[in-house]
Amino acid sequence: MAKRKVNKKAKRRMLFLGLTSFGVITFTLFTIGKYWIEIYQKYHESKELDAQLLTLKDEEEELKVDVEKLQDPDYVARYAREKYLYSKEGEFILRIP
Secondary structure (H helix, E strand, C coil), X not given: CHHHHHHHHHHHHHHHHHHHHHHHHHHHHHHHXXXXXXXXXXXXXXXXXXXXXXXXXXXXXXXXXXXXXXXXXXXXXHHHHHHHCCCCCCCCCCCCC
């Protein structure tokens, strides 16, 4: 009879340790999975932001060129004549579609 109590205690102890170990392992795997998903999302976000950065740098270069051009009074006068149909004194503008 003493042997039977020991077996029951040992079985309960093994069951408790097994369930506890299973719980800890499950929690750890869940946490690791959650972090992997976050890392994957951040990686894709980084790729998108890199592409956006390149686009913005190209746009910045174009704007710098435009700023340099707008410093020239001749360019500004020609631009205003073409874009807004301004004319010089005694000049007629004919717009041909």
